[in-house]
Amino acid sequence: MAGYEIVADTGDQIGEIPTWDEAEQALYWIDLLTPRMHRYRPGDGEVTTWETPELFSAFAMREGGGFIVATRTHLANYDPLSGAFELLCRPEPDSDANFLNDGRCDRQGRLWIGSANWGMDKPTGRLHRYDPDGSVTEVARGIKLSNSLMWSPDSTLMYYCDSMERAFYVCDFDAAAGTIANRRHFARAERHGIPDGSMIDTEGCLWNAEFDMSTERTTGYVVRYDRDGTVDRLIELPTCRPTAVTFGGAGLDTLYVATSRYHMSEEELARQPASGALFALDVGVGGLVEPRFRG
Numbered sequence: 001m002a003g004y005e006i007v008a009d010t011g012d013q014i015g016e017i018p019t020w021d022e023a024e025q026a027l028y029w030i031d032l033l034t035p036r037m038h039r040y041r042p043g044d045g046e047v048t049t050w051e052t053p054e055l056f057s058a059f060a061m062r063e064g065g066g067f068i069v070a071t072r073t074h075l076a077n078y079d080p081l082s083g084a085f086e087l088l089c090r091p092e093p094d095s096d097a098n099f100l101n102d103g104r105c106d107r108q109g110r111l112w113i114g115s116a117n118w119g120m121d122k123p124t125g126r127l128h129r130y131d132p133d134g135s136v137t138e139v140a141r142g143i144k145l146s147n148s149l150m151w152s153p154d155s156t157l158m159y160y161c162d163s164m165e166r167a168f169y170v171c172d173f174d175a176a177a178g179t180i181a182n183r184r185h186f187a188r189a190e191r192h193g194i195p196d197g198s199m200i201d202t203e204g205c206l207w208n209a210e211f212d213m214s215t216e217r218t219t220g221y222v223v224r225y226d227r228d229g230t231v232d233r234l235i236e237l238p239t240c241r242p243t244a245v246t247f248g249g250a251g252l253d254t255l256y257v258a259t260s261r262y263h264m265s266e267e268e269l270a271r272q273p274a275s276g277a278l279f280a281l282d283v284g285v286g287g288l289v290e291p292r293f294r295g
Contacts, residue, residue, distance in 0.1 A: 004237065007256075008040045008047045008278040015258030015276060016197065017058055017102075020248030022289050027248050028067075029258050029278065030056045037080055040278060042249060050080040058103030060111055061292045068130075068293045070100040070113055075130060091115070091128045091136050098124055102197065104149040106158075109294025110178055112139075114146020120164050127160065129178055132295035139180060148198035148208060153288060159186060159206060161195045168195065168206070168229070187229035192221040197244025197258070201285045205232060209242035209257060218271050222257055224283075235283065239275040247287020255281045 013033035020027050027040045035052045037059075058070040059078070066079035068088075077086045092098055092115060103113035111130040117123070125143035130136050144164035151158050151173060158173040158180050168187040171180035186206075189195040193210030200206055206225045220240040224233040241260035248256050261269060261276035269275060 003282070004257075005280045006274055006277045007042070007045070007280045008038065009274070010038055010047065010049065010277060012038075012258065012260060012276040014243055014260040014262050015278065016244050018197075018244055018246040018248075018256045018258045018278070019059070019061065020246055020252070020256070020287075020290055021061060022252075025250065027246070027256055027278075028059075028061075029244075030059060032057060033262065038278075039080075042254075042280075050083075052078070052080075053083075053085045057100050058113060060103065060105045061290065063109065063292045063294050068111055068295070070103050072099040074100075075111070075113070089130075089134065089136060091130065092126065095124070097122070098126065101125075101145065102147045102149055105291040105293050106151055106173075106175070106178070107155050107291045108175055108178065109291060111293050112149050114143065114149065114160065116143070116145040120145045123162075125162075131178070132293065134295070137178075140183075147196055148206075150198050150200050150206060152200060153202060153204055159198065159200075161189075161198070161208075163194050163196065166190065166195060168208075168225070170229075185229075187225050187231075189223070192223060192234070193240070193242075196242070199245045199247060199255075199287060201247065201287050203227075203285060205285075207245050207255065207283075209245050211243055211260065212240040213263065214240055215265075215268060220259075222255070222281075233283075235281065237274075237279060239272045239277075241272075241275055242279075246290070249280075251286060252289070253282070253286040255283045255287075257281065 012031040018029040098115040127140040148161040170186040193212035217240040257279040
C-alpha cells in the first residue's frame with residue numbers, strides 16, 4: 001500500500017470536491033450528505049468546519065471571493081465566513097427527475113455542472129455550462145450520473161464520465177466558444193470500483209477515485225489513466241470508498257483524496273476506520289492551479 005497521511009479525520013458520509021485554493025494555501029471540500037464545508041490548512045494543520053445552509057453537491061471558488069455552489073437543484077453564491085447565501089438560478093427548471101452533481105470551472109472561468117437521475121438508473125442526466133453573465137447552456141444529455149469533469153493542460157480536450165456506466169469520455173474542446181465536439185470513449189473502470197471524482201496532472205494524465213460499495217473489500221484505489229486511456233498506476237488506500245482527488249500543497253505536488261463512510265456498518269468501520277477522512281499522498285507528479293469562476 002502506498003505511503004499516505006490522514007490529514008483530516010472528518011468522518012464524512014461522502015466527502016467530495018476537494019479544491020485547492022492557491023492564494024490561501026488551503027484545501028476546501030464538502031460532505032454530500034451532511035450540510036457542511038471543511039477547510040484544511042497544511043501550513044498549521046488547522047481544520048475548520050462550517051455548517052452550510054443546504055446540502056451542497058459541488059462548488060468552485062469565485063474570483064471575487066467566496067464560492068459558487070450547487071445545491072440539489074440550484075446554483076448559488078456562498079461565503080462560509082459570513083454565512084451569506086444567495087440563490088442564482090435553477091439549471092433544469094423543466095425537470096424534477098434529476099439532481100445536480102459534479103461541477104468544475106474551465107480556465108475561462110465558466111462553471112460546468114452535471115446532473116444525475118435520482119435513481120441513477122435512467123439516462124436523464126445532463127451537462128450544463130453556466131457563464132459569468134448568468135446564462136445557462138445545455139451541452140449534453142443522456143447521462144445517468146455525471147462526474148469527473150476535467151480539462152487537458154492545454155484546454156483542447158474535456159473529460160467527463162457517466163459513473164453508472166463506468167465509462168469515461170473525452171471531447172474536443174473549443175476554449176473560446178465553450179463548446180465540445182467529437183465525443184469518444186476514453187476509458188472504462190472495469191475492476192476497481194465506480195469512477196468518481198478526477199483531476200488532471202501536469203503530464204496530461206487523469207487521476208480518478210474509484211468508489212466501491214462492497215461489504216467484503218477493505219481497501220480501495222485511486223487510478224491514474226495515461227493520455228491514451230490505459231491504466232498507468234494504481235494507488236491502494238485503507239478504505240474501499242475513495243470519492244475524489246485533487247492536487248495541492250505549496251508546490252501543487254500533494255495528491256489529496258476525499259473518502260466516504262456511506263452505508264458502512266459498525267463492523268466495516270472497525271475494519272476501515274479511516275473511511276470519511278482526507279488523505280494526502282506524494283505521487284511524484286504535480287497538478288495545475290484550480291480555475292475560479294469569473295462571475
